[in-house]
Amino acid sequence: MKSAEEFNRLLKKYLEGDTSEEENRFLEEWHRNEAELPFPPMSPTEKRETERKMWRQIRFGAVGERSLLFFKWSGWGAAAACLLVTVWWFWPDRLPVEESRAVAGTEHFEIRNTTGSDQEVRLADSTVVLLKPNSRITYDHRFNREKREIFLTGEAFFQVRRDETKPFVVHAGSLITEVLGTSFFIRNHPKQTTTEVSVASGKVSVYTETPGSKEKLNGMILTANQLIRYNRDTQHLAAGIVEQPVPRLSEDAPLPSLDFKSVPLGNVLDALTKHYGIEFFIADPRIRDCGINADLTGLPMFTQLELLCKSIDATYEQRGTVVFISGDGC
Template sequence: MTPEAFKEILTRYCQGQCTPQEEALVQEWYDTIDTSNRQALPEEQRIILEAKAWSQLSARVRDGRQPRFHLLYKIAACLALFVLAAGGWYYFTHTPDAPVASITADTLPAGWRAEYNRGQTPRMILLTDGSRVMLYPGSTLCFPQTFNRGRREVTLTGEGFFDVQRDTLSPFLVYTQEVTTRVLGTSFTIKAYANAPEITVAVATGRVAVYKQKPGTPLDAAAVVLSPNQQAVYNRQNDRVKKALVAHPRIIPAASANPTMSYEAASVTSIFQALEESYGVDFVYDETTVTGCTLTTTLTDEDLHARIRIVCEAIGATYTVQDTSIVITGTGCP
């Protein structure tokens, strides 16, 4: 993607006219800006960081609460639109070619090593950049003894949970034959067993971009961008990637330190909003059907689906999972 194309996406984002995929790309770009060493950042990233801080402060002053993240993305994107330099967008939008994708334990180049898990319990692998991989039984991880500057690449056969050390200037790529996963710093699980019909990438924290790629071919330019509690499922038979909600969504660590939710005659709308923010999952419902509905309840150790059922049963509604959203259907309060 060229700088001009990325600026066009930012322009459409500010105007509310971009596609869901373009919106996810802007959000991924926004989240990759490293706040740990402000002085070492390029000028364009410092400007974006200032926009980020200002939007958070102004939102708190305006209504006394934490701002919704999509507003922060829009403010930062619009303020940064005309100061993005060519070097600033590259790491967020560049789709790399990947000769490494074909590396296996049988074709290791010089300077690479393979780690196996032939046991019955998960095995922890520590990489030289500080990233950690929980390698599950029957799995193989191949990686260089020292990562190249500008790109960290590994190949996986089987299943692994990755906790990747953040480095905004050095993307981390995991190759699994037909699928490539690209991150800057996050945690996620990949299941890519050789004889399984599907490859899945499920995100725990941060954002992950998933590309289709078969050995010897370039990456598919269209990425599926995942947020926490989302997964990409690649079907080997039809060569398609589907974005979906993970089977058991968990509360996002940054959302709340206390998983207990206690309500006293609270509006159902406010409960849905709290669940949205806690799990990072969109709820779709007709607000007119729940206006005036209230509920007194305490949600403690239930999973997300159990919590939704409790609320739905109280108001005579049902729910379904459609892609990455929860769709509530009902006729109103009983």
């Protein structure tokens, strides 16, 4: 049997994600048989120190797989009463009665947001998940060892830590989203027939699989400001543009000015493409050289398009991820 000092050291390694497979099995076996394998006796000082370390891990960012595992130690008060099966999630600067809940099992972990506001979850690979109310994520207890794979029900925004050796995969029903490192939003509610993935930055591969099979049916590559909707009833994928496209910030190349003085429409649309990463197609070449006098700085993209079209008596139409501009000339 391990001494209290050895057990304390092992728990610290677990919270930091440094335990081996053998040590993980020991901790799981200890919990399953805690009646027969009682926790080693600890001095009051050792108990206070270990408890302090655990709470510090929870309250200040160690929100991954390791920090969700709590142990029942008699005589430990509120912290020790947290069981391996169900624990309450605590956030910095407040200790609510009802908060996001983390459920840990021997094979997987489940995190539920039972609050009325968004909750931030930091996974073991430093990926940040902004979990919406009434949503949950589930992942294997071996997350980030050989692969990064989670299952989502509800809505969540993901800021994925880049790791080219382990793609980050999110299952949302039959729709699968795979990335190396980027940010994106997924909406997947069981009572709704449509699952939606929208991209904030980087590239995202989205595809479907046959239930019970690894065969990919169809898929698309999405970039910033693009989205995809999947209808579970018809199994149809449809790409589009997010409702409020945002400029693509880059340290390498600053974005061009959107204050135009007698600039041809074609050049204006080229500037908008650099801003949003969206393709604009001029259906009638007669309007390509129409001069534009407008300051579009700070306006939403679709408002910018409306102003451009009104100034040259044209119209625009969104077809998938492309915007078509039509007109008779200026």
